[in-house]
Amino acid sequence: MFTLESKAALVTGSGRGIGRAIAKQLASAGASVMLNDIDAEVLKEAEGEVGPRAKSLACDITAADAPQKLVDATLAAFGSLDIIVNNAGYTWDNVIQKMSDEQFQAMLDIHLVAPFRVLRAASGWIRETAKREIAEGRRVMRKVVNITSISGTEGNAGQSGYSSGKAGVIGLTKTLAKEWGRYNVNVNVVGYGLIETRLIQPLSGPTASIEMKGHQIPVGVQQRMLDAAKATNPLGRLGTPEEAAGPVIFFCSPLSDYVSGEVLICSGGSRF
Numbered sequence: 001m002f003t004l005e006s007k008a009a010l011v012t013g014s015g016r017g018i019g020r021a022i023a024k025q026l027a028s029a030g031a032s033v034m035l036n037d038i039d040a041e042v043l044k045e046a047e048g049e050v051g052p053r054a055k056s057l058a059c060d061i062t063a064a065d066a067p068q069k070l071v072d073a074t075l076a077a078f079g080s081l082d083i084i085v086n087n088a089g090y091t092w093d094n095v096i097q098k099m100s101d102e103q104f105q106a107m108l109d110i111h112l113v114a115p116f117r118v119l120r121a122a123s124g125w126i127r128e129t130a131k132r133e134i135a136e137g138r139r140v141m142r143k144v145v146n147i148t149s150i151s152g153t154e155g156n157a158g159q160s161g162y163s164s165g166k167a168g169v170i171g172l173t174k175t176l177a178k179e180w181g182r183y184n185v186n187v188n189v190v191g192y193g194l195i196e197t198r199l200i201q202p203l204s205g206p207t208a209s210i211e212m213k214g215h216q217i218p219v220g221v222q223q224r225m226l227d228a229a230k231a232t233n234p235l236g237r238l239g240t241p242e243e244a245a246g247p248v249i250f251f252c253s254p255l256s257d258y259v260s261g262e263v264l265i266c267s268g269g270s271r272f
């Protein structure tokens with residue numbers, strides 16, 4: 001029904017999980033893909049898995065200069081930037097009385113400030129290119145997909161930082177949809193329920209913690225919560241990274257050329 005041949009994409013946090021699945025599906029639809037992750041080892045592995053259409057740049061996307069470097073690297077590698085997926089993320093949870101300023105700020109930095117900086121870094125090239133195309137009488141659609149969570153749309157106990165960042169990125173999406181419509185950019189957001197990745201691994205065992213800026217941060221969900229989520233989910237199960245990538249690919253494709261500023265929830269029907 002469509003091809004992404006000749007399109008260049010940038011996917012943050014694509015070393016593993018949902019981001020890797022998005023990168024693979026974009027490449028199999030014909031796009032060239034710049035992968036990014038803070039974790040250089042898994043990033044190289046992902047680049048190999050995505051195949052010859054992939055390049056990668058390892059960096060911490062919350063570093064102030066990283067978004068511009070990543071945008072510049074994508075343009076240098078592919079000569080274009082047609083699809084941006086702001087996917088990188090992690091959780092650093094606690095009830096509000098135990099949440100430090102650093103912890104709360106880290107959640108805003110990764111889920112809201114980094115996507116803002118990536119889009120601002122791309123804005124110069126996107127606007128100039130679109131103006132030229134429009135002057136030539138051509139309509140070339142470009143795509144931005146941000147990632148949120150039902151924690152951002154509904155709230156979730158223990159996640160004041162995460163849900164604030166994930167709610168904020170919806171505002172960013174809706175505003176950019178209005179600012180960038182004139183440049184033929186569709187800007188949308190996909191929100192997930194529980195998708196089977198490292199982020200929601202059962203909270204036990206040796207891998208249930210990640211290192212981030214000198215902190216060991218436990219990531220995962222209590223087994224009883226996972227069981228309850230499955231039991232109450234209309235489809236009776238959690239989602240796979242491949243299923244999570246589906247709505248993102250829709251928003252990256254010509255099928256969504258007249259859809260902008262929307263929130264699409266991919267949760268099997270659950271809303272917390």
Ligand SMILES: NC(=O)c1ccc[n+]([C@@H]2O[C@H](COP(=O)([O-])OP(=O)(O)OC[C@H]3O[C@@H](n4cnc5c(N)ncnc54)[C@H](O)[C@@H]3O)[C@@H](O)[C@H]2O)c1
Nearest residue numbers: 013016017018037038060061088089149192194195197199
């Ligand atoms: N898995 C779920 O149930 C779920 C639910 C709602 C939303 N989400 C969102 O989906 C997105 C992908 O999460 P996932 O489930 O695939 O998790 P994941 O941990 O499997 O993958 C996330 C990737 O982002 C990378 N990353 C984290 N911080 C980074 C940084 N500062 N710079 C660059 N890369 C960084 C990680 O190294 C990791 O490879 C996130 O935004 C997450 O908040 C996931």
